[in-house]
Amino acid sequence: xxxxxxxxxxxxxxxxxxxxxxxxxxxxxxxxxxxxxxxxxxxxxxxxxxxxxxxxxxxxxxxxxxxxxxxxxxxxxxxxxxxxxxxxxxxxxxxxxxxxxxxxxxxxxxxxxxxxxxxxxxxxxxxxxxxxxxxxxxxxxxxxxxxxxxxxxxxxxxxxxxxxxxxxxxxxxxxxxxxxxxxxxxxxxxxxxxxxxxxxxxxxxxxxxxxxxxxxxxxxxxxxxxxxxxxxxxxxxxxxxxxxxxxxxxxxxxxxxxxxxxxxxxxxxxxxxxxxxxxxxxxxxxxxxxxxxxxxxxxxxxx
Amino acid sequence: xxxxxxxxxxxxxxxxxxxxxxxxxxxxxxxxxxxxxxxxxxxxxxxxxxxxxxxxxxxxxxxxxxxxxxxxxxxxxxxxxxxxxxxxxxxxxxxxxxxxxxxxxxxxxxxxxxxxxxxxxxxxxxxxxxxxxxxxxxxxxxxxxxxxxxxxxxxxxxxxxxxxxxxxxxxxxxxxxxxxxxxxxxxxxxxxxxxxxxxxxxxxxxxxxxxxxxxxxxxxxxxxxxxxxxxxxxxxxxxxxxxxxxxxxxxxxxxxxxxxxxxxxxxxxxxxxxxxxxxxxxxxxxxxxxxxxxxxxxxxxxxxxxxxxx
Numbered sequence: 348x349x350x351x352x353x354x355x356x357x358x359x360x361x362x363x364x365x366x367x368x369x370x371x372x373x374x375x376x377x378x379x380x381x382x383x384x385x386x387x388x389x390x391x392x393x394x395x396x397x398x399x400x401x402x403x404x405x406x407x408x409x410x411x412x413x414x415x416x417x418x419x420x421x422x423x424x425x426x427x428x429x430x431x432x433x434x435x436x437x438x439x440x441x442x443x444x445x446x447x448x449x450x451x452x453x454x455x456x457x458x459x460x461x462x463x464x465x466x467x468x469x470x471x472x473x474x475x476x477x478x479x480x481x482x483x484x485x486x487x488x489x490x491x492x493x494x495x496x497x498x499x500x501x502x503x504x505x506x507x508x509x510x511x512x513x514x515x516x517x518x519x520x521x522x523x524x525x526x527x528x529x530x531x532x533x534x535x536x537x538x539x540x541x542x543x544x545x546x547x548x549x550x551x552x553x554x555x556x557x558x559x560x561x562x563x564x565x566x567x568x569x570x571x572x573x574x575x576x577x578x579x580x581x582x583x584x585x586x587x588x589x590x591x592x593x594x595x596x597x598x599x600x601x602x603x604x605x606x607x608x609x610x611x612x613x614x615x616x617x618x619x620x621x622x623x624x625x626x627x628x629x630x631x632x633x634x635x636x637x638x639x640x641x642x643x644x645x646x647x648x649x650x
Numbered sequence: 651x652x653x654x655x656x657x658x659x660x661x662x663x664x665x666x667x668x669x670x671x672x673x674x675x676x677x678x679x680x681x682x683x684x685x686x687x688x689x690x691x692x693x694x695x696x697x698x699x700x701x702x703x704x705x706x707x708x709x710x711x712x713x714x715x716x717x718x719x720x721x722x723x724x725x726x727x728x729x730x731x732x733x734x735x736x737x738x739x740x741x742x743x744x745x746x747x748x749x750x751x752x753x754x755x756x757x758x759x760x761x762x763x764x765x766x767x768x769x770x771x772x773x774x775x776x777x778x779x780x781x782x783x784x785x786x787x788x789x790x791x792x793x794x795x796x797x798x799x800x801x802x803x804x805x806x807x808x809x810x811x812x813x814x815x816x817x818x819x820x821x822x823x824x825x826x827x828x829x830x831x832x833x834x835x836x837x838x839x840x841x842x843x844x845x846x847x848x849x850x851x852x853x854x855x856x857x858x859x860x861x862x863x864x865x866x867x868x869x870x871x872x873x874x875x876x877x878x879x880x881x882x883x884x885x886x887x888x889x890x891x892x893x894x895x896x897x898x899x900x901x902x903x904x905x906x907x908x909x910x911x912x913x914x915x916x917x918x919x920x921x922x923x924x925x926x927x928x929x930x931x932x933x934x935x936x937x938x939x940x941x942x943x944x945x946x947x948x949x950x951x952x953x954x955x956x957x958x959x960x
Binding site: 377380381383384387388391392394395397398401409410411412413414456459460462463464467468469470472475478479482483484485486487488489490491492493494495496497499513515516517523547548549552573576577579580584594595598599602613616617620623624627628631632635 | 673674676677678679680681683684685686687688690691692694695696698699702709754755758759761763766769771772773774775776778779780781782783784786787788789790791795796797798801804830882883886889890892893897911914915918919924927928931932934935938942
């Protein structure tokens with residue numbers, strides 16, 4: 348309805364204003380709009396181009412001033428040379444394992460909790476959901492100190508458990524909220540019909556609501572993967588030795604080892620960064636509609 | 651359905667009641683992961699942390715009760731005030747700047763132009779970049795001798811700046827760095843902008859309102875809930891800045907980037923002063939709650955919710 352009236356009024360205004368001056372104005376305005384978009388786009392992407400370019404530079408050339416935009420000559424070997432020295436593959440495997448297991452836990456338990464809050468009524472639902480939302484605003488650091496003590500008592504420090512197990516308990520308020528918003532939009536007749544046919548609540552959840560929640564699950568999976576892959580604070584606090592070190596933590600150690608003063612090997616550092624960034628970029632480009640649509644769809648607009 | 655012979659003909663009421671109780675049990679089953687998680691990873695830590703804040707504890711011996719000693723120590727600790735000041739400086743400059751930049755980017759994206767999706771992707775790229783990688787990249791670009799930023803300054807004839815190495819520039823440097831990652835706020839703004847009714851814009855346009863007036867008197871009031879959302883969450887997360895300062899500056903030079911959470915981290919996980927760290931954590935929670943409360947209170951005056959009558 349809104350769209351058709353808008354389109355109608357637009358066509359009215361178009362027929363009214365179709366003079367030569369109108370086309371010139373439109374053309375100039377289009378040009379300015381693209382110019383603005385291109386400027387912001389360049390500012391957003393040039394640092395990443397710079398990262399890739401530096402990662403391919405010959406030793407010493409990353410210190411040139413004025414900086415050289417293009418790596419000449421292109422040293423692909425940087426990516427091979429940085430490998431044995433830093434065991435990237437072990438850290439990458441650790442990152443994959445932690446990210447994967449934490450994400451599976453998030454998907455399963457957050458959608459369960461969301462189903463409970465979205466599709467079922469029970470005493471205490473309102474207050475419990477209010478508590479859940481309020482944890483969104485809780486500073487992480489407040490619970491970090493006692494959580495660290497808890498994991499120390501459990502002898503989980505320097506194991507991957509602290510990076511995985513907590514996410515099997517609802518996966519965090521943000522994901523529950525996001526999925527609940529989505530599930531609330533599905534028609535309640537679905538549940539009622541299934542109940543009348545004698546289906547259990549688990550079957551309604553598993554065979555009806557979950558398959559219909561694809562977009563919410565995809566959004567959740569992507570956000571979870573990105574956040575666990577990029578997570579720095581948790582590995583920093585809970586991992587001590589090299590054994591379970593993740594890529595993010597490795598990058599920090601590599602950077603500190605190269606030192607602040609003197610001449611850090613920026614080409615190697617940037618090559619490691621690119622290795623860490625590439626899987627995320629592939630995920631982002633292959634599923635980017637979920638990043639934007641997911642947020643818009645689940646109504647995370649402060650209402 | 652197994653029904654005992656005596657209740658072969660249950661009244662409608664008790665059958666309904668049985669179904670209801672069954673539904674409740676199922677509901678509690680479904681939300682049980684979060685309830686358990688909340689008890690183990692949120693409620694217990696907060697209670698334990700409150701207890702710890704009245705003790706000294708370093709893992710070597712059992713927690714020892716010391717009353718309000720930690721709190722008194724904090725109030726008289728010069729670094730507490732320095733880190734609080736640094737954090738306030740960072741928050742109150744970076745959050746407004748982030749909102750303006752994110753809104754400008756969302757406005758640029760909220761147009762019907764060919765290829766707009768490509769730009770949306772480009773604008774969001776920095777946000778998926780791992781924080782560690784982007785911080786290291788910015789340290790490289792901020793290098794006073796061979797960094798891109800000083801080269802750009804040179805192009806416009808400005809003198810070189812030490813950026814992260816200069817106590818006057820270190821915080822602004824981190825604020826600029828934070829502006830490169832506002833994609834999340836941008837997407838939320840964009841969703842808000844797209845829900846502004848076209849008819850309203852058209853009506854204002856027919857009444858002779860120009861672009862700026864339409865933006866200020868139609869768009870902005872309609873997206874105040876989104877502005878409020880980004881403001882509240884932006885302040886909460888900026889108060890907790892850690893990774894950028896930890897990697898790029900380590901709190902220096904001369905404590906100019908010693909932010910609250912970084913300082914807390916040093917106490918808790920480098921010196922294992924768990925009692926003091928717990929006190930600092932609770933104080934941070936109180937500060938954040940006060941600021942959030944103030945925003946919700948003042949927000950009632952300027953946030954417009956569709957459908958509500960004020």
